[in-house]
Amino acid sequence: MTNNLAANDPVGISFWLISMALVAATAFFFVERDRVAGKWKTSLTVSGLVTLIAAVHYFYMRDVWVETGTSPTVFRYIDWLLTVPLLMIEFYLILSAVAKVPAGVFWRLLIGSVAMLGFGYAGESGMMDAKVAFVPSMLAWGYIIWEIFKGEASQINAGLANANVQKAYKTMTLLVTVGWSIYPLGYVFGYFGGGADAVTLNVVYNIADFWNKIAFGVVIWAAAVADSE
Ligand SMILES: *C/C=C(C)/C=C/C=C(C)/C=C/C1=C(C)CCCC1(C)C
Numbered sequence: 686m687t688n689n690l691a692a693n694d695p696v697g698i699s700f701w702l703i704s705m706a707l708v709a710a711t712a713f714f715f716v717e718r719d720r721v722a723g724k725w726k727t728s729l730t731v732s733g734l735v736t737l738i739a740a741v742h743y744f745y746m747r748d749v750w751v752e753t754g755t756s757p758t759v760f761r762y763i764d765w766l767l768t769v770p771l772l773m774i775e776f777y778l779i780l781s782a783v784a785k786v787p788a789g790v791f792w793r794l795l796i797g798s799v800a801m802l803g804f805g806y807a808g809e810s811g812m813m814d815a816k817v818a819f820v821p822s823m824l825a826w827g828y829i830i831w832e833i834f835k836g837e838a839s840q841i842n843a844g845l846a847n848a849n850v851q852k853a854y855k856t857m858t859l860l861v862t863v864g865w866s867i868y869p870l871g872y873v874f875g876y877f878g879g880g881a882d883a884v885t886l887n888v889v890y891n892i893a894d895f896w897n898k899i900a901f902g903v904v905i906w907a908a909a910v911a912d913s914e
Pocket of ligand 1: 765768769772801805822823826865868869872
């Protein structure tokens with residue numbers, strides 16, 4: 686490494702801040718695992734893995750940014766490809782903690798997220814026109830939203846007798862719709878104005894990751910603690 690973090694580099698600073706928040710969140714989820722009932726422990730483990738994987742990627746992404754001033758697209762998408770399916774597993778896990786859930790629920794959410802990210806990567810890496818790739822990626826995200834609001838997972842959740850799980854489920858669906866909408870916005874700001882605006886793109890993606898990885902885990906943690914008391 687030759688360059689250090691500069692005071693006039695808000696993107697680099699945002700990479701650094703979020704790295705640290707992700708490290709702290711990881712420690713928190715792993716320690717708090719001791720406090721919750723057995724059926725919730727796997728959910729907290731997965732929350733901690735999401736923030737751990739992201740923290741390590743953020744160290745590398747910050748280096749790419751500080752060294753080159755360009756978007757760390759490959760690291761970004763490897764991180765998403767690992768962490769988004771883990772977040773999808775959380776829907777399956779919190780329902781499975783209190784009900785029997787067919788594996789198809791998880792597979793459909795997984796396929797939807799891989800398609801969403803695959804087209805996003807194709808657009809950002811130049812394999813496809815960014816505006817063209819945006820369309821199927823949005824459709825795949827729409828499919829995920831449909832699945833958690835109207836599909837089998839939502840029907841299982843509606844039939845539960847556990848208010849803590851239902852509350853967590855509801856907040857998680859909001860994060861996947863409202864919280865996740867920050868990503869396509871970043872993509873639009875980044876690529877639809879002619880050329881690529883790396884500063885806006887990375888600040889917006891970083892804010893989105895902070896929110897969607899840490900808050901997602903906190904929602905699950907809160908439900909687990911409430912349900913364990
Ligand atoms: C921890 C990382 C998360 C939760 C990443 C989520 C990423 C998305 C929801 C990305 C969505 C995109 C679209 C819906 C269209 C444009 C391309 C993407 C990949 C930015």
